[in-house]
Amino acid sequence: MKTLAAYACDPLQSRGRRFEEPVAPxxxxxxxxxxxxxxxxxxxxxxxxxxxxxxxxxxxxxxxxxxxxxxxxxxxxxxxxxxxxxxxxxxxxxxxxxxxxxxxxxxxxxxxxxxxxxxxxxxxxxxxxxxxxxxxxxxxxxxxxxxxxxxxxxxxxxxxxxxxxxxxxxxxxxxxxxxxxxxxxxxxxxxxxxxxxxxxxxxxxxxxxxxxxxxxxxxxxxxxxxxxxxxxxxxxxxxxxxxxxxxxxxxxxxxxxxxxxxxxxxxxxxxxxxxxxxxxxxxxxxxxxxxxxxxxxxxxxxxxxxxxxxxxxxxxxVMQTMESAQQVVHDLFAAYMVEPERMKPRFVQRAQAADTLGERARVVADFVAGMTDRYAAREHERITGLQLLGAG
Incomplete structure (x- = not known):
């Protein structure tokens, strides 16, 4: 049984969650x-x-x-x-x-x-x-x-x-x-x-x-x-x-x-x-x-x-690799902004429902930010035909 200091956050005194849920047993x-x-x-x-x-x-x-x-x-x-x-x-x-x-x-x-x-x-x-x-x-x-x-x-x-x-x-x-x-x-x-x-x-x-x-x-x-x-x-x-x-x-x-x-x-x-x-x-x-x-x-x-x-x-x-990596991100973002249907289906749906260019850009940013290194490299090669990084 751990003892919390008086200044520690007590889970029993939490400010809670945005959506109420039953307490876990x-x-x-x-x-x-x-x-x-x-x-x-x-x-x-x-x-x-x-x-x-x-x-x-x-x-x-x-x-x-x-x-x-x-x-x-x-x-x-x-x-x-x-x-x-x-x-x-x-x-x-x-x-x-x-x-x-x-x-x-x-x-x-x-x-x-x-x-x-x-x-x-x-x-x-x-x-x-x-x-x-x-x-x-x-x-x-x-x-x-x-x-x-x-x-x-x-x-x-x-x-x-x-x-x-x-x-x-x-x-x-x-x-x-x-x-x-x-x-x-x-x-x-x-x-x-x-x-x-x-x-x-x-x-x-x-x-x-x-x-x-x-x-x-x-x-x-x-x-x-x-x-x-x-x-x-x-x-x-x-x-x-x-x-x-x-x-x-x-x-x-x-x-x-x-x-x-x-x-x-x-x-x-x-x-x-x-x-x-x-x-x-x-x-x-x-x-x-x-x-x-x-x-x-x-x-x-x-x-x-x-x-x-x-x-x-x-x-x-490191800088040489990172310059190539940045080019991958720039190219992917630009491609998805023009053709959002290239993204995964749930992001396509959100992009199609966007009312403004800024909202669409945020959807694209969410998709790109969630990528792993190798997925981004592979997607970039698939879209552009260029292999800027080892795609694995």
Whole structure:
């Protein structure tokens, strides 16, 4: 029997679902949310969506699915130490990337360009759209009908203009905090941190595995990594030989990951105590985020993030692939706008029922965003006759 802290979200005190449902006899509302997410089509598609490397580039690189599982594992570990609601944290972590396009951020940027005259595209908003509308599993409603608390955590970022639009449909709902300056639950705050910790660590692993960056580069340019790399060699000097480089990398990353987790736990506990919050409502109105890194760890983690941006995400080989990926998204969007009947039947029906060009564009964006890397590549080749990416 787990004991929740006073400032944790209690499933018995949830703000509920948009459509009322009977209480499950054996599961809490947050457990039920997690299960609905895991069984969703959007969750399964994450296995073939890019994290950094496109699906055809290798079998062992992270995908959006494995990334989401790693985020959930980190989130639960931290939540347990702070007395937060683990099932809620897991649900948010597993759902946070459901709206991501194929081809990672390159795909999102391309789709945003395609939608620039029709409200733009942002994957956090799309993740909420997936769980609120696009999943089709239940006869009584569209979407997964998740609790307010899970939906709040999924909507990590939101512009004021988009928040106003959401608030018109759902007054005082999940977008209200972006208008009145209140904070999300600690569970939602935690998921943002678990996301950052996970992708910094596993992108180091995938980057070195790919050969695009090296441990020597990391040691020389990233103090955070250098500290754990050197400590590992002091403790395990035998790992200096070429045959042991994988173990050296894994142990360095493991130590870096662990210390970031412990830093978040220690710093966040101090922040919670200093603010004196005793309830979720007090968390929302305390005036600042309470979950976070210490100042020193924040600076060192940011340096790692900047290194990955320069040396991995903007590496010429990655950029070349991403340029091709963006062309795929642009071409698919243009083709479906002209011939919406090329889409799956349920999207064809929605496009035909659209009253405006903007509504049709949103249907097309929903369809393209839901594609996996390989499905998008195959569809692009089928429509254009060009093979810009390995279609598998």
């Amino acid at each position: 054996t599961r809490s509302d947050f457990q039920r949310d997690r299960d609905r997410i895991v069984h969703s089509s959007a969750f399964r598609r994450l296995v073939y969506k890019t994290q950094v490397f496109v699906n055809h580039e290798g079998d062992l690189f992270r995908t959006r699915l494995t990334h989401s599982l790693e985020v959930a594992q980190l989130g639960r570990s931290i939540a347990r130490s702070l007395g937060l609601e683990e099932d809620l944290v897991e649900a948010i972590c597993l759902a946070h990337d459901l709206g991501h396009t194929p081809f990672g951020h390159a795909g999102q940027d391309a789709l945003n360009e395609c939608m620039r005259l029709h409200g733009g595209f942002e994957h956090n908003l799309q993740s909420l759209r997936v769980v609120d509308r696009l999943e089709e599993r239940y006869p009584a409603f569209d979407g997964l009908n998740l609790t307010f608390e899970t939906r709040e955590g999924i909507l990590k970022h939101c512009s004021r203009s988009n928040a106003q639009l959401i608030n018109e449909r759902e007054p005082a709902g999940v977008a209200q905090r972006f208008l009145d300056g209140t904070q999300p639950s600690l569970e939602a705050q935690l998921c943002n941190l678990a996301d950052a910790i996970a992708y910094n660590a596993h992108d180091v692993d995938d980057g070195v595995r790919s050969g695009l960056i090296t441990m020597i580069q990391l040691r020389d340019a990233v103090p955070l990594f250098a500290h754990y790399y050197e400590a590992t060699l002091r403790d395990w000097p035998a790992l200096a030989v070429p045959e042991a480089q994988r173990k050296l990398l894994y142990e360095s990353i493991r130590r870096m990951l662990s210390d970031q987790v412990y830093d978040v736990i220690g710093h966040s506990r101090l922040q919670i105590e200093s603010c004196g919050v005793k309830s979720v409502q007090e968390v929302r109105h305390c005036g600042r985020l309470l979950m976070g890194f210490s100042e020193e760890m924040k600076i060192r983690s940011q340096a790692l993030k900047q290194f990955l941006l320069r040396q991995l995400y903007r590496h010429p080989q």
